[in-house]
Amino acid sequence: MTPPPSGPYDPTGPSGPWSDLERPPLNAAALRRALVTEDGLWTRLEVAGITGSTNADLRERAREGHAAAGSVLIAEEQTQGRGRLGRTWSAPARSGLFCSVLLTPGPAVPGTRWGWLPLLAGVAVADGVARVAGVRPALKWPNDLLVTVDGAERKLGGILAERTALADGTAAVVLGMGINVSLRAAELPVPEAGSLLLAGAPVTDRDPLLRAVLRSLADWYGRWRTEAGDPAASGLLEAYTAGCATLGRRVRALLPGGEELRGEAVALDGDGRLVIAAAGGGRQPVAAADIVHLRPDGG
Template sequence: MHLSASRSAVPRLEWLAASPSTNSALVELASGAEAGSWPDLSVVVTDNQTAGRGRLGREWVAPAGRTLAISVLLRPSAGAAALPFDSYGWIPLFAGVAMAEALRPFVDAGRLTSVKWPNDVQVDGLKISGILSELVPGTRDVVVGAGVNLFFAADELPVTTATSLSLVADSEFTVDGVLSAYLRELTGLYGAFVSYGGDAVASGIAQAVTAACGTVNRSVRVELPDGSVVTGTATGLDALGRLVVAPDAHADADAASITDPLVVSAGDVTHLRH
């Protein structure tokens, strides 16, 4: 695929006819014998990912041609001081903002495009994209993966909580248009983040993420990795990008002892409607 606008946005872009997982493919390429030929902001992309992965090891598979799987290599220490590892939690968060901003011009103006903490992009509360980041083994490099639903019809959606751009767009769009918009947005946010040494506040990243995050100020249900469940109000993000939740007074029995704000670094978050 030609993808002229997308190729002009990054130093290297490889289109794969099919791939089990673009994240796995790029991790292997970025750590293999020719790792040096994959510079910062190199991209691998396909519209036929056959064994994709979501958060917590969940399977993410779609029919060929319906979605776009995009993986971007970030080498934040290339030519600069290494970023502190504790700043890396912001990377998938600003990648979600980049996708939301990239899709917004294509989405009908009457619909709400937002980010659900930590890794989903939603339109009117329905998932249109997901983000999955992982470290390249033995390095400080990161592969940021994004999957975006482009061409599903309503009766083809895998779950009722999902949507696709073709269902919510108010104008025609192309793969190159969507991909290049995402890469431009991601490059801008990443550049600011690196230039400020991973300082999310000084770089404006914390403000951008908080503004885009539809989870903040919402009633939420959080299922923690140990299986316990907490309901409450998401009050904001902390300095590391973790979700801060004020538990309800009538919290579930398993979490009845929690009265202080809960800082969530990992867990399943559900937006509640009251």
């Protein structure tokens, strides 16, 4: 984990918890009391001040035997947050929720169905955010959350699932979630970014938002695991389809090898792949791609 800057500690300085009074620090003790329960999914919860990447930290802890299934790691500030395709991003301290959780779906869920985890997380985050913030994010396949700001689609956050293993060899997944909560217009890293604040959310208090998101994630994960990862039986397929802004849209899919596919996103298959009806005919399932929503005129 990245250490805090050296020198005298100043709670109101650039890295201090009270450097921006409109962005108070999370209450770690209260979060633990609310979320770490005897019969619940979450077994340990830690709030770090500043780190490079909560996903990287939790993966390392899992491999070294310092984190068990159900561990939750939250950072008040991430300096090297990672998304798909190796992209990195950062945000001002306490401007969002930067959180990773450690899950061991097997043996209840076959490994072939683990690809549904980032989609499950998207549904869970959207449900939790809508319940507290009063704004329901739309889902962009495979791992983005969208909100509307000034009439335009903007990226609210993203999800990154990475397979790893515990110290004893048990297969596991680190599921990372980043949500822009109070990011201001002048702080946007790119014009396509957004936040709950900019989307007009009446509530941007991160404590109840985080509680709602983690409770929703535990609920959806429990249902999915009870049904052996079956997306239809658990209700996940229906929920994701209902909230997905990609389905029914013309898209450009940039595939890992550099190939480009254009067409209409028409469905999800049983493995969570996006099925695209190509312009030249035929349907092609896509397991991994950078998806661009196209305007009706194809631009």
